[in-house]
Amino acid sequence: MDKVYDNKKTEAKIYKEWEEKGLFKPEINPKGKPYTIILPPPNANGALHFGHAMFTVEDILIRYHRMRGHAALWLPGTDHAGIETQFVFEKKLKEIGKSRFDYDQETLYQMIWDYVETNKGGIEDQLRKLGFSLDWSRRKYTLDKDIVKLVYKTFKKMFDDGLIYRGQRLVNYCTFDGTSFSDLEITYEERNSPLYYIKYGPLVLATTRPETKFGDTAVAVNPKDIRYQQYIGQEIEIETVLGRARIKVIGDESVDPEFGTGAVKITPAHDFNDFEVGKRHNLEMKQVIGFDGKMNGLAGKYQGMYIKQARKEVVQDMQKKGLIDHIDHEYVHRIGLCYKCKNVLEPLPMEQWFIKVKPLAEKAIKVVKKGKIKIYPKSFEAWYFNWLENLRDWNISRQIVWGIRIPAWKNKNTGEWKVTDGEAPPGNDWEQDKDTFDTWFSSGQWPYLTLQTTRSGDFKEFYPTDVMETAYDILRAWVSRMVMLGLYLTDEVPFKNVLFHGLVNDPYGKKMSKSKGNVINPLELIDQYGADAVRFALIYGNATGNDQSLSYSKLDAARKFTNKLWNMARFINMKREIRNSKFEIRNNLTRKQLEDLAVHKNDKEMIERTEKLAQEITRLLDKYDFNHAAQNLYDFIWHEFADKYIEDVKGRIDENSYFILNTLFLILLKLLHPFMPFVTEDIYKTLWGKEDYLMVSNWPSFV
RNA sequence: GGGCUCUUAGCUCAGUUGGUUAGAGCGCUUCGUUUACACCGAAGAGGUCAGAGGUUCGAAUCCUCUAGGGCCCACCA
Numbered sequence: 001m002d003k004v005y006d007n008k009k010t011e012a013k014i015y016k017e018w019e020e021k022g023l024f025k026p027e028i029n030p031k032g033k034p035y036t037i038i039l040p041p042p043n044a045n046g047a048l049h050f051g052h053a054m055f056t057v058e059d060i061l062i063r064y065h066r067m068r069g070h071a072a073l074w075l076p077g078t079d080h081a082g083i084e085t086q087f088v089f090e091k092k093l094k095e096i097g098k099s100r101f102d103y104d105q106e107t108l109y110q111m112i113w114d115y116v117e118t119n120k121g122g123i124e125d126q127l128r129k130l131g132f133s134l135d136w137s138r139r140k141y142t143l144d145k146d147i148v149k150l151v152y153k154t155f156k157k158m159f160d161d162g163l164i165y166r167g168q169r170l171v172n173y174c175t176f177d178g179t180s181f182s183d184l185e186i187t188y189e190e191r192n193s194p195l196y197y198i199k200y201g202p203l204v205l206a207t208t209r210p211e212t213k214f215g216d217t218a219v220a221v222n223p224k225d226i227r228y229q230q231y232i233g234q235e236i237e238i239e240t241v242l243g244r245a246r247i248k249v250i251g252d253e254s255v256d257p258e259f260g261t262g263a264v265k266i267t268p269a270h271d272f273n274d275f276e277v278g279k280r281h282n283l284e285m286k287q288v289i290g291f292d293g294k295m296n297g298l299a300g301k302y303q304g305m306y307i308k309q310a311r312k313e314v315v316q317d318m319q320k321k322g323l324i325d326h327i328d329h330e331y332v333h334r335i336g337l338c339y340k341c342k343n344v345l346e347p348l349p350m351e352q353w354f355i356k357v358k359p360l361a362e363k364a365i366k367v368v369k370k371g372k373i374k375i376y377p378k379s380f381e382a383w384y385f386n387w388l389e390n391l392r393d394w395n396i397s398r399q400i401v402w403g404i405r406i407p408a409w410k411n412k413n414t415g416e417w418k419v420t421d422g423e424a425p426p427g428n429d430w431e432q433d434k435d436t437f438d439t440w441f442s443s444g445q446w447p448y449l450t451l452q453t454t455r456s457g458d459f460k461e462f463y464p465t466d467v468m469e470t471a472y473d474i475l476r477a478w479v480s481r482m483v484m485l486g487l488y489l490t491d492e493v494p495f496k497n498v499l500f501h502g503l504v505n506d507p508y509g510k511k512m513s514k515s516k517g518n519v520i521n522p523l524e525l526i527d528q529y530g531a532d533a534v535r536f537a538l539i540y541g542n543a544t545g546n547d548q549s550l551s552y553s554k555l556d557a558a559r560k561f562t563n564k565l566w567n568m569a570r571f572i573n574m575k576r577e578i579r580n581s582k583f584e585i586r587n588n589l590t591r592k593q594l595e596d597l598a599v600h601k602n603d604k605e606m607i608e609r610t611e612k613l614a615q616e617i618t619r620l621l622d623k624y625d626f627n628h629a630a631q632n633l634y635d636f637i638w639h640e641f642a643d644k645y646i647e648d649v650k651g652r653i654d655e656n657s658y659f660i661l662n663t664l665f666l667i668l669l670k671l672l673h674p675f676m677p678f679v680t681e682d683i684y685k686t687l688w689g690k691e692d693y694l695m696v697s698n699w700p701s702f703v
Numbered sequence: 704g705g706g707c708u709c710u711u712a713g714c715u716c717a718g719u720u721g722g723u724u725a726g727a728g729c730g731c732u733u734c735g736u737u738u739a740c741a742c743c744g745a746a747g748a749g750g751u752c753a754g755a756g757g758u759u760c761g762a763a764u765c766c767u768c769u770a771g772g773g774c775c776c777a778c779c780a
Contacts, residue, residue, distance in 0.1 A: 004742070195780085207780055220780095256779080264780045273780070333779060379707065383775075386706065390776080476775090507715090509773095541716055541727070546708090547773090551715055553729035560742045571739035620719090627717070631727070643744075650739095 001573055001686060005566035007530030010682045015128055018681075023696050024133045026071035026462075035070035036465040037062055038447050038495075039134060040478070044078035044141060045085045045116045048126035050504035050512065050550070051471055053522045056535040057501055057626060058469045059132045063674035064621050066133070067699040073462050074133060075450055077140040078120060082439040083179070086402035089115055100401075105434060109401045113143075126523060131531045131677045133695065138454040142442045143404070146453040151442050152407045152422040154489060159408075159419040163356050163488075166417060168285070170275045171352060171395060172345040174338035175293030179399040180350060187337050195331035196315065196324060197261065200247070201238040203231070204325045206260030208333065209270070210318065211311040213240065214299045215288040216247060218266040220277060223251030225262050241317045242300045252277050269349050287349055307346070352397040353406060353435070360484035361388040367493050373483065375498045376624055377545040380472055387476045394481075396438045403436030444481030447494040465495045472500040472545060499624055502547035504538070509549045520550060532676035533558035539675060540630040561634060562679045565672075568642055569683040572662060580655040585662050585688050594663060600652065603660045606645050609636075610664050614700045617671045626675075633672050641668060662688075667700045 018024065026034065037058050058074060066072035089112045090100055100108055120141075127134065140147060158164045171180035193208045200219060207213070219236070221228040231249040238245055254277060255264055268278030269287040278285065288298045295302045295310045302310045318324045336345040365388050367373050368381060375381045397406065408419045409430035418425045424432065442449070447468075451459040464486075468479065479498060486494030505511055506518040513519065525534050536558040542548045591611060598604045613636050620629040641664070649657050666684070673680040673694055684694040 001739090003740075205780080209780080254778095260780070266780090271780075273778080382707065386776075473775090509715090543717070546716090549715065551728080553715070556742080557728050560740095563742050564740065567740035567743085569739080574739065623719085625719070628719070631717075635727080642740085646739080647744090 001566070001570045003567075003570075005530075005563045005679060007532065007562070007678060008527070011129070011131070011531055011678045014678055014681050015131060018133065018693065018695060019128075019136065021693070023693060024074070024135045025137060026073040026135065028696055029066065029069050029071045032069045032071040034462050035062070035065040035072045036451075036462040037074050037467050037469060038450055038465055039074060039076045040468075040470045040474075041077040041079040041140075041142065041443060041446065042123050042127075043081040043084060044120045044123065045081065045088060046123055048123060048129075048522050049519070050522055050538075052123075052127065053130060053534060053538055054471065054501045054504065055127075055132065055469070056130065056538055057499065058467070059130070059535075059677075060539070060621070060626060060674040061467060061469070061624075062133055063677060063695060064699070066695070067670065067673070067697060069698065071461075073135055073138070073458075075138050075140070075454070075462075076124070076127065076132075076134040076136060077446070077450055078123065078142070079439065079443050080116065080142045080403060082398060082400055082403040082436065084439075085116060086112060086400050089402070105401045112402045129523060129526055129531060130535065133677070138450075138458075140450045140453060142439075142446075142449075144453065147442070147449050148404050149422060150449050150452060151404050151437065151445065152420075154445060154485070155407060155437075155441075156419050156421045158355065158488070163359070164419075165354055165356065166351055167354050167393075168349050168351055169354065169393075169395065170269075170272055170347045171350045172336055173291065173348040173350065174341065174343055174345055175291060176341050176343045177338060178291070180348075180352070180395070180397070187342075189335060189337050191335055192330070192332050193335070195260070195328040196318075197326050197328070198318060199239070199323045199325055200263075200265065201236040203228070203236065203249075203263045204261050205263040205265055206328075207265055208331070209267075209311070211295070211299075211302070211307060211314045212267045212270045212288060213265060213314070214242070214295075214302075215267045215269050215286040216265045217268060217278065217283040217286055218281065219247055219249045219263055220252045220255050220266050221249065221263045222255040222257045223253065225255075225257045227257075228263060239321070239323060241314060241321060241323070250277075250281050250283075252280065270347050272347055275347070275349075285349055289346060289348065291348060291350075293346065352395050353408070353433075355394040355396055357391045357394050357484065360488055361391050361480075363487050364388055364480060364483040367483065367487065373493050373496060373498060375500075377500065380475060380498075380500055380545070383472075383475055384480060388480055394438075396441045397433075397435040398438050399435055401436065403439060404442055405436050406433045408433045440477055440481055443478060444485045445489060446482060448486055448489050463490065464493050467497045467499055468495040469499040469501065471503060473503065475500065500545045502542070502545055505547060505549045507550050507552060525555065529555045529559045530562055530678070532562050532679050536561065536630060536675055539626045540634065541627065543627055544624055561638065562676060564638055564642060565669075565676075565679055565683060568637075568646065568665065569687050571646060572665060573687055575653060575658060578653060578655060578658045579662075580659070585659075585666060589663060594660065597656055598660055599654075599656050602645070602648055603657055606641075606664060607660065609640070610667055614667060614671060618699070621674075630675055633668075633675065637668050637672065641665075669694060670697060670700050 022028065039055065042052055062072045062074040093099055173180045195206050195208055196210050197204050197206050198210060203219060205219065221232065223232065232251040235246045235248050238247055254273060266274045266277050266283060268274045268283050269285045270289060286298060288296055289307060290296045293306055295305050297303055302313060338345055365385060368375060368384060375384060407422050408417055409425050409432050410417055412429050412431055418430065424430060447463065447465050451463045470479065482494050506520065510518060522534060533555055537554040540558065541554060594607055595604060598607060613632065616632055617629050649661055669680040669684060677695060681694045684690060
């Protein structure tokens with residue numbers, strides 16, 4: 001044995017053996033109770049980052065349960081990640097002087113498909129490097145034919161059940177990228193934006209968007225505002241840049257009398273709040289800005305101008321006519337930006353598919369309240385409820401090509417919509433919706449979609465899954481939707497427990513991001529410290545669900561720990577001539593059998609303490625306390641077993657004590673295996689030359 | 704504005720249902736090496752647990768307030 005443990009010599013080799021022997025498959029324990037985790041599917045086009053490395057938690061659970069004899073299934077998959085991926089691809093196109101507008105929908109889709117295919121294997125190989133015992137024979141992809149088919153079916157079922165409607169709703173639309181964004185995808189920024197106090201007949205009202213005034217269909221004041229009582233319900237005559245007009249004054253609670261003048265213009269087609277007000281008062285929608293970002297015919301002489309220019313000219317013309325009371329140039333407010341191109345998002349009315357979330361959300365709240373789904377750490381329950389209780393209908397249409405195209409057809413003559421489970425309706429009059437589904441619509445059904453399409457019987461056996469483990473930042477976008485859609489599709493919860501891990505920041509506590517240039521690639525650290533050390537460092541000393549900063553000293557400590565283990569094994573190996581063949585190292589000794597062989601009181605004591613440790617580790621893993629399990633193992637193995645016990649045995653070693661030493665060390669390796677799979681397996685093989693594998697040996701129980 | 708979370712040793716962080724002298728890693732000090740490991744061992748220094756008040760026999764832990772940091776959500780015409 002080498003003096004220093006060299007992870008590079010063993011990791012890839014051991015992983016290959018495990019995989020080739022089929023040890024990652026649940027069939028390895030054919031009679032075991034199923035234990036299932038579905039891997040949150042990484043972006044098929046992406047690369048490994050520390051978020052993925054945190055899935056170590058899942059590997060620990062799977063390896064632990066596999067050793068306990070469960071039919072443990074950890075199912076891998078990848079996500080097409082609609083907007084993300086298309087965005088990356090469009091940047092590639094830009095490099096060669098092209099844009100998506102140079103291709104038709106089918107061609108562009110095929111090009112992105114090919115691009116993703118060439119990169120798809122990358123992320124999987126990287127997950128292997130972390131030692132993840134995923135059942136690769138069951139891997140799925142959100143664009144697999146069978147998955148897509150089921151997604152169509154879900155949409156049709158929801159449509160037939162009246163849960164899906166086509167509505168004209170305001171969407172946050174990027175006129176540059178030509179797509180709308182969900183609430184979750186918008187980035188906000190504080191920006192200076194002059195507040196114009198404009199004259200509306202007898203009133204003065206404040207607006208940051210004078211160019212939308214052509215779309216005004218009312219003026220609103222607070223119904224309790226005594227200043228404006230006489231106008232409520234009246235029509236007032238106003239002077240505008242396009243001539244005289246009449247407009248209704250309404251009273252609405254949403255108007256803040258403190259802001260501006262307490263009177264506000266209502267533009268239902270171009271403002272989210274106004275849209276709601278418009279609905280309450282049955283106001284007409286007048287769209288004056290087109291999807292190209294230009295003013296349309298209703299804007300009179302401003303037609304064809306981009307928003308910015310139109311605003312400038314409208315203000316100038318109003319000033320000339322004396323319609324501007326004054327301007328607050330200091331005004332700062334928050335505006336929604338396109339997270340891709342940073343352009344200001346326009347609220348525009350658009351026909352989209354929406355899911356009525358209320359009935360789904362109510363059930364999703366109930367299952368958590370009733371404890372059918374448990375959330376760890378518990379504090380995230382509040383987030384979950386808060387989100388689901390205030391949910392707006394879910395817009396699932398996306399104006400991008402990279403995704404699952406919505407199986408809805410519009411009749412060219414009648415305008416009627418037909419939803420199918422994938423097939424075009426007969427006849428030539430039907431045109432398919434160009435939009436694709438929001439990525440979360442498919443990934444939100446992931447536990448159902450995967451288990452329905454792996455092998456026959458899988459769904460029955462492995463659904464509902466045991467644990468959904470993921471970063472807390474996608475609680476809303478993903479976890480809550482899986483609960484809603486899972487319940488809808490199967491009448492059962494998709495998973496029994498939700499476990500959140502924190503984010504991994506850079507060594508200075510700053511969030512890792514490409515734009516900041518502080519991204520650390522886990523693969524480099526695996527190379528340098530070993531996969532076991534990287535895994536251990538992420539688990540040790542960090543409470544479940546808390547963010548952590550990457551710590552080189554912790555990585556160092558973890559690597560030294562692997563070396564310590566290796567040298568403990570070396571010591572045992574060096575004394576191997578003491579071994580008596582009548583004492584064979586076995587996997588399933590009872591405590592009694594072992595104690596009967598112990599002669600020295602220190603050996604007896606160590607057997608007892610090791611048993612206690614095994615019980616403690618089992619208890620901690622069952623309550624997802626990985627941190628303390630890791631700490632207990634580290635402390636016991638290093639400072640009790642190595643520093644004290646081995647030193648003690650050294651001076652008095654004989655056949656019996658040597659056997660006890662071997663056996664207890666084996667037990668410790670088993671307990672540590674879920675955390676540090678490679679070095680423990682390597683030692684197992686090296687020390688005892690076994691044909692079988694530690695990873696599928698039985699969990700120590702001393703029963 | 705609403706919600707969540709954090710503030711513990713020089714640094715990074717643990718501290719499980721409140722219970723004796725508050726722990727770890729790294730760093731620091733002193734000592735140790737004829738073979739398991741210097742990626743080691745032994746010993747040690749270092750904390751008024753952000754501040755104030757309260758509950759309690761007992762508080763880092765529970766409650767209230769204050770200060771500071773972080774995150775999420777909503778709204779801002």
